Amino acid sequence: MNWSPLNWRKIRREAGLEAALLLVGIPLLLWTLIPIYHMVLFAISPKDAAFSGQLWPTDPTLRNFATVIGQRHHFLNHFWLQMFNSLVISVGTAAITLGVATAAAFAISRLRFKGGRVVMNLALLTYFIPAAFLAVPMYKTMGMYGLLNNDWSLVLAMATISSPYAIWILRQASDKLPQELDEAAMIDGASPFQLFRMIYLPLMVPSMIAVGTYALLLAWNEYLYAFLLLSKDTAITLPVALGNFLSADDSPWELLMTAGFLYALPPALIYYAFRRFMSSGLTAGAVKG
Amino acid sequence: MTATAVDTETRREPSRRGLFSLSARQAWGLIFVAPYVAIFAGFVVFPVGYSFWLARDPQLYIQLAADPIFARTVVNTLVFLIVAINLKMAIALFLSGFFTNRRWWVKVLAVLFVLPWAVPSIPTILSVRFMLNPEWGVVNQLIFRLTAEDGPNWLNDPTLALCLAMAVHIWKSLPFWTLILLAGRLAIPHELYEAASVDGAGGWHRFRYITWPSMSTLYATCTLLSMIFTVGDFNSVYLLTGGGPADLTHVLATLGIRYLRLDQVGLAMATIVCALPLILPLVWVLMKRLSK
Numbered sequence: 001m002n003w004s005p006l007n008w009r010k011i012r013r014e015a016g017l018e019a020a021l022l023l024v025g026i027p028l029l030l031w032t033l034i035p036i037y038h039m040v041l042f043a044i045s046p047k048d049a050a051f052s053g054q055l056w057p058t059d060p061t062l063r064n065f066a067t068v069i070g071q072r073h074h075f076l077n078h079f080w081l082q083m084f085n086s087l088v089i090s091v092g093t094a095a096i097t098l099g100v101a102t103a104a105a106f107a108i109s110r111l112r113f114k115g116g117r118v119v120m121n122l123a124l125l126t127y128f129i130p131a132a133f134l135a136v137p138m139y140k141t142m143g144m145y146g147l148l149n150n151d152w153s154l155v156l157a158m159a160t161i162s163s164p165y166a167i168w169i170l171r172q173a174s175d176k177l178p179q180e181l182d183e184a185a186m187i188d189g190a191s192p193f194q195l196f197r198m199i200y201l202p203l204m205v206p207s208m209i210a211v212g213t214y215a216l217l218l219a220w221n222e223y224l225y226a227f228l229l230l231s232k233d234t235a236i237t238l239p240v241a242l243g244n245f246l247s248a249d250d251s252p253w254e255l256l257m258t259a260g261f262l263y264a265l266p267p268a269l270i271y272y273a274f275r276r277f278m279s280s281g282l283t284a285g286a287v288k289g
Numbered sequence: 290m291t292a293t294a295v296d297t298e299t300r301r302e303p304s305r306r307g308l309f310s311l312s313a314r315q316a317w318g319l320i321f322v323a324p325y326v327a328i329f330a331g332f333v334v335f336p337v338g339y340s341f342w343l344a345r346d347p348q349l350y351i352q353l354a355a356d357p358i359f360a361r362t363v364v365n366t367l368v369f370l371i372v373a374i375n376l377k378m379a380i381a382l383f384l385s386g387f388f389t390n391r392r393w394w395v396k397v398l399a400v401l402f403v404l405p406w407a408v409p410s411i412p413t414i415l416s417v418r419f420m421l422n423p424e425w426g427v428v429n430q431l432i433f434r435l436t437a438e439d440g441p442n443w444l445n446d447p448t449l450a451l452c453l454a455m456a457v458h459i460w461k462s463l464p465f466w467t468l469i470l471l472a473g474r475l476a477i478p479h480e481l482y483e484a485a486s487v488d489g490a491g492g493w494h495r496f497r498y499i500t501w502p503s504m505s506t507l508y509a510t511c512t513l514l515s516m517i518f519t520v521g522d523f524n525s526v527y528l529l530t531g532g533g534p535a536d537l538t539h540v541l542a543t544l545g546i547r548y549l550r551l552d553q554v555g556l557a558m559a560t561i562v563c564a565l566p567l568i569l570p571l572v573w574v575l576m577k578r579l580s581k
Contacts (some may be wrong), residue, residue: 024384025387025394025398033404038417100324103322107318128571134336156328192321221409223411264409
């Protein structure tokens with residue numbers, strides 16, 4: 001090591017930078033994790049300890065998890081069925097969003113048919129309607145269609161909300177594919193449908209994973225539409241069941257937090273599993289605009 | 290992809306040899322876009338049209354304006370938009386710079402930082418709500434242990450409750466906007482910064498003359514987009530305060546749903562119509578920016 005004054009100054013500057021970064025990083029870590037830590041703390045605390053303000057329970061327990069998983073509380077009689085409802089609705093939303101948006105993006109970006117721009121602009125306009133505002137008309141309309149309390153109402157509502165962004169992202173990804181691919185395929189006699197299946201779909205897989213994950217998480221996490229459109233105990237999704245805890249003042253909050261933890265786990269895992277696709281696929285689209 | 294290869298042989302139509310004609314392009318374009326157009330017609334155009342029709346009675350607006358909650362709600366919404374969004378975007382801009390550091394622990398922190406955005410609102414926001422419970426919440430118990438005095442009744446004070454709802458909103462959506470702005474920063478060519486350091490530019494100058502000029506459009510777009518989304522932010526307010534105490538912390542999104550729950554659909558729709566003057570200018574600017 002050469003301890004010349006120049007090097008010494010460099011080390012001091014590095015240490016100063018590290019300290020400054022830590023000064024941002026530590027508060028940021030606390031800010032991010034405290035609500036989540038508090039949820040976990042409730043989940044592993046015995047009933048009385050949860051309300052005593054301890055920062056770590058004296059005797060942590062998994063009994064709350066056993067109660068929730070065994071559905072041994074009247075708030076949680078249908079826990080697994082509601083989890084399953086959430087799953088069906090999320091997968092359904094992702095499938096419909098992908099189908100609708102991939103086809104639309106293909107028509108707009110590759111076929112460049114007349115009217116494509118109009119459809120794209122209408123989709124963008126929908127993207128700008130705040131979801132809570134569309135909820136009121138959507139609720140009334142679903143009632144008229146006779147779909148209230150039916151899984152399809154939530155699937156269709158969530159697909160309506162997720163499609164515009166999906167189309168926008170997929171169109172941008174599709175615009176980047178070279179036009180020569182289409183021309184080569186057409187000279188070989190491929191129909192537009194063959195072009196879609198054999199050239200377009202395989203090349204779009206990474207963006208489709210990003211968009212599918214986006215729609216899946218959007219539907220899984222949705223609370224407002226779920227509680228408006230579904231109300232039967234056996235038809236509701238898990239977030240609505242969790243919201244129902246609030247209807248009583250002395251609900252078992254530690255069980256609510258335990259069930260909430262189990263409900264929050266899958267989206268977190270899915271997000272991290274597909275993070276690579278999500279950040280490149282979704283943020284690239286937003287930055288370009 | 291072996292299955293598709295078989296399909297090709299059976300479905301090949303001799304008439305479509307060569308570059309397909311304009312009319313084929315048009316026909317197929319319409320077919321491919323039809324599912325979305327159907328969804329758009331059935332679940333956007335019809336509902337919105339129908340609800341405007343429901344909200345056509347001017348009497349509704351007189352009734353709405355007479356509701357003392359309404360004026361308070363409009364003020365709350367404006368405060369939410371102006372204070373919370375600008376604060377959030379400024380923090381996001383700052384943090385996006387922080388996350389360009391490639392230290393190992395910054396990378397770990399970046400992974401954890403996304404959690405609030407990746408997990409659903411309901412368990413985390415209710416967790417915050419429980420933390421703030423005046424009697425058994427951990428915050429007031431700590432305050433009592435440290436100062437031997439009772440902490441504030443957090444969610445029972447309208448101003449405090451609205452501030453906390455804004456904090457929850459920032460907590461939840463900060464990661465998303467930070468990631469977007471980080472992507473924007475990483476798209477700036479590195480040579481610019483190298484040239485600047487050769488010229489001896491400090492941190493502030495690098496930000497002022499390189500980062501900001503390349504990011505200002507993105508930053509403005511994000512701010513507008515976030516404002517529109519936030520007008521519809523139902524969860525942060527509803528799950529934390531439920532609009533209370535005494536309906537003083539409502540924003541337009543929760544007020545509309547409140548009327549709907551009270552079976553006053555006309556008032557619910559009128560509330561939304563009243564939000565349009567707030568939203569439409571933002572939408573107009575964004576459409577001009579994004580629909581290229």
